[in-house]
Amino acid sequence: MKTRFALVDCNNFYASCERVFDPRLIGRPLAILSNNDGCVIARSEEVKRLGVPMGAPAHEHKATFEKNAVVVMSSNYALYGDMSARVMETLRPCVPTMEVYSIDEAFLALEDWQGVEFARELRARVRQWTGIPVSIGIGPTKTLAKMANRLAKKTLELGGVLDLETVRDMDELLSRVPCEDIWGIGKRLAVRLAAGGIRTACDLKHGEAAWVRKTLGVVGERIRLELQGVSCLTLEEVPAPKKGIASAKSFGRPVESLRELEEALATYAARAAEKLRAGRLLARQVHVFVATNPFSARQPQYSAGAQTALVRPSNHTPDLIAAALELLREIYRPGHQYKKTGIFVTDLIAESDLQPDLFDAAPEAAGRVRELDQIVDGLNRKLGRNAIRYGSMGVKSRWAMRQERRSRKFTTRWDELPVAKA
DNA sequence: TCTGGGGTCCTAGGACCC
């Protein structure tokens, strides 16, 4: 039995989520912005056709947006995360195994009989159950399934589905795919390949093994084999345990005072602690960084980081805040216009793997600490993020990111449910 | 004026050990 992979990818995912809950957006050009309303991170087809590239700074395209009546929205991750879960749960029972690859993509392992017909039905089912349109690419390796998916999305006549088994001349097809469109090859590697005369997926597939290995390392060699149909990347059904958890954000406006940096960093540290607890993990290392705005050429630049080990692995909010603020005071230099700060916790272990320590607080005290965290998490889930917070996180948050046009949390908060009028 | 956030994997080089 030969293995075949399908890649299911939601079309313009964030834009599609918004359209499910506001049908007036259907057919209108729609752009979704990153945190801080900074970059364009999702575009409806209409916006793609206007030539606004992925990741473009929003302010550079303001005129295009105005001229074409583009609806511009802030991103709403609570909504997208929940819609993603619905899509994944729709797919899961239809195949023997699957890997959730990102918020809007899943690799499926297919049985022999599952081909174009199956993919069409699956596509219709996801559309009907969740409102989200998807494209499906099928191939003998993950890299080829990914490529099939891109082509399915781009070629309207295919109806959103392409199985490479139905393609007669693979080399002809591969010769129309430039290297930088191959999964795993970015701009830099494409330049290196071009220096050796390799410009298309077909060139790479037939490239000389030793040269590819030397130029791109094992990563490139794997891709070359995958293009030949030799599967090197397996389906990761169970997600690998996390190695680190980050929480970092740019400010809505520049920040100079230590006091405000501390508030922001304490807020991110609390968020990191919350994520640790959600995954039943403890961190041993805490890294902190600050940076000025790298795009601001006229201002003096400063960026710095520092790290420390916690006395005992922890996911308790005050522990992380204390460690983070101490590091911040080490690296803070007055007189700079800071744009960003963040925390990164690493060296993670499962709560259940913690070795008891001779000097640990009495068990009942540790239990109370855990209970306090659980109460805070519970209230914040119910009342909204940071409804209950530590004093060091501040109240006014003048540094908070901009999010001027966010839709409601239609599916995850009772008080933001959509209202239907009959 | 305005340029995201959260991850992964690989490699090279240094420290250290035997």
Next chain:
DNA sequence: TCTGGGGTCCTAGGACCC
């Protein structure tokens, strides 16, 4: 006066992904 080589672990930096 002579002064190895192989293995492992760690870290920083680069490249990629969505």
